[in-house]
Amino acid sequence: MPVRSSYDYAVIRVVPRVEREEFVNVGVLVSCPQAKLLVAGIELDPRRLLALDPDVDIDAVRLHLQAIEKICAGGVDSGPIGQLPPRARFHWLTAKRSSIIQLSPVHTGRCLQADAIVEHLLRRMVRVAAPRD
Known part of the structure; x- marks a missing residue:
């Protein structure tokens, strides 16, 4: 019989102009200690981001999002935060900040x-649904 696992997640958002508080959901960060899982799923759609701010530096945004993926993966190339235990990395990544990359409040699921x-x-949270006929 399959066992239900609890997980925590946060939505990764890009806020190109922090003062306007407009954002685009670009990914999710998931922690499931029972499954030894800490992963970021990221799907950046530059067109959606450019619709909010035509001057946003897409390459810089990509670099920051890649840093999140590296921290999740851990290991030698992930910097000092990537050396922390997985749960500590999750909490560090989800800490409140006012920068171009922000995460939603943490939610729990099973x-x-x-x-x-x-x-x-x-x-559910990132991809734009295809229009219905």
């Missing part, structure tokens, strides 16, 4: 397949 939760959350 799932039967932890490896499928990132795809589920990307579909």
